[in-house]
Amino acid sequence: MPSTPPELATKDISAWIDFLRTAEIPVLKITAREIARLKEDEEKLSARAITATVMNDPMMVFRVLSYSQQHKSKQQLQDLLQVEQAILMMGTTSFFKNLPTDFLVEDILKNQLTALMHLLKLIRRAHRAAHYASDWATHLSDMHAEEVRTAALLHDLSEMLMWCFAPDQMNQIHKLQNLDKTLRSSSAQQHVLGFKLLDLQKELVEAFQLPPLLSKLMQDGVGKEQRVRNVTLAVNLARHSSNGWDDAALPDDYSDIADLLRMDLDRVMRIVGVPENA
Numbered sequence: 001m002p003s004t005p006p007e008l009a010t011k012d013i014s015a016w017i018d019f020l021r022t023a024e025i026p027v028l029k030i031t032a033r034e035i036a037r038l039k040e041d042e043e044k045l046s047a048r049a050i051t052a053t054v055m056n057d058p059m060m061v062f063r064v065l066s067y068s069q070q071h072k073s074k075q076q077l078q079d080l081l082q083v084e085q086a087i088l089m090m091g092t093t094s095f096f097k098n099l100p101t102d103f104l105v106e107d108i109l110k111n112q113l114t115a116l117m118h119l120l121k122l123i124r125r126a127h128r129a130a131h132y133a134s135d136w137a138t139h140l141s142d143m144h145a146e147e148v149r150t151a152a153l154l155h156d157l158s159e160m161l162m163w164c165f166a167p168d169q170m171n172q173i174h175k176l177q178n179l180d181k182t183l184r185s186s187s188a189q190q191h192v193l194g195f196k197l198l199d200l201q202k203e204l205v206e207a208f209q210l211p212p213l214l215s216k217l218m219q220d221g222v223g224k225e226q227r228v229r230n231v232t233l234a235v236n237l238a239r240h241s242s243n244g245w246d247d248a249a250l251p252d253d254y255s256d257i258a259d260l261l262r263m264d265l266d267r268v269m270r271i272v273g274v275p276e277n278a
Contacts, residue, residue, distance in 0.1 A: 005165040011194020017203050019165070024103045026164055028123075031057040032101035039096050050095060051084040058126050058153050058160060063099055065150075066208040071098075082146050108164060115167030118174060122160055125238045126153050132272065133234035139261055140226065151217035151231045158201035162193075169193055226260070233257050237272060245275055 005023075006015040034053040038045055054060045061083055068086035087095055109116040133152035137145035163170050173188045186196045198220070205215045220232050233256050240249040258268045 013195040013200055013203065016195075016200060017207050020161060020204060021207050023165070025059050025063050025161070026103045026105045026108055027060045027063070027101050028057045029104050029106045031060050032104060035096075035101050042092055042096065045092055047084050047087040047092065050087050050092065054083050054087070055153070056127075058123060058157060059105070060099075060101070061150065062154060062157055062208075064095075065210060065214070067099060069209045069211065082150065084146075105164060109167060112167040112171075114171055115163050118170070119160060119163040121242070122156060122163065125242050126156055126160075128241075129153070129155065129231075129234045129238035132237055133231050135271070136230050136234065136257075136261060137227070140230070142227065142230075147214065148217060148227055148230055151214055152234045154214075155218050155231065155235045156197075156201075158197045158204055161204075162197065162200070166193070229256075229260055233260060241272075250274075 005019050006012060031053060034056075035050070038049060038053065054064055064083050064086050068090060071090070090098070105119065106116065109119070130149045130153040134145050134149035137148040142148060159170075169192050173185075173192050176188045176192070177183050177185065186198065189196050201218070202215075205218065217228055217231050219228065220235075233253065236249070237253045237257065240247040240253055254265055254268050254272075254274075257272070258265050261268065
């Protein structure tokens with residue numbers, strides 16, 4: 001396993017994919033603590049109890065789903081897009097044995113507190129996006145709302161991993177955007193990293209053999225089918241509202257969401273939690 005990430009000088013997306021393919025993916029300290037607590041009473045443990053803890057950590061969700069895909073039995077004909085299904089199939093003993101949680105985000109970023117702060121903020125934003133996507137899927141009578149929730153939660157996975165493994169570069173991107181509010185994220189990423197995080201995400205999904213449907217739901221595309229639009233709009237709303245409810249992009253978000261849910265703007269603003277004075 002590579003001990004260190006690729007050097008900044010390479011700016012080579014394939015080098016990053018090679019590194020991430022074999023690197024241990026870290027988890028949050030609270031995830032490790034909760035899973036250790038659950039393991040103490042493994043005989044009485046349910047897959048649902050494990051799932052509740054796993055879903056709090058996008059990187060642990062990614063580990064579970066990618067492991068499940070790469071260790072499918074010959075009898076398993078369908079891809080597993082839901083964490084609880086994946087844990088049921090592998091069993092609790094296999095889960096604890098093959099998905100250890102001793103590599104912690106807080107340890108690798110102990111000297112990078114600014115990067116850790118940005119990563120935790122990004123994870124909170126991912127949870128908001130997942131909540132929106134799941135809520136809207138239920139409103140639209142989507143029988144598989146959990147899949148939409150998972151796709152929204154993992155939408156910015158590549159950015160999370162780069163905050164873990166390339167904190168200096170990610171801090172540089174953040175500073176560039178603070179200095180120039182008109183600078184697009186993709187342009188800053190291309191300048192500093194040599195590639196866009198969206199492109200890294202696509203290659204990451206392919207390298208880890210995530211289910212094609214999940215990959216499709218994670219791709220931006222407002223003009224596409226309902227479930228893809230749901231995820232895209234949820235991610236957009238979570239991102240823009242994290243800048244404050246006065247963000248200039250929010251009115252367009254509300255309009256797009258109203259179109260998706262077929263409801264008026266006032267109701268959309270109420271259900272997504274826009275403050276009355278915003």
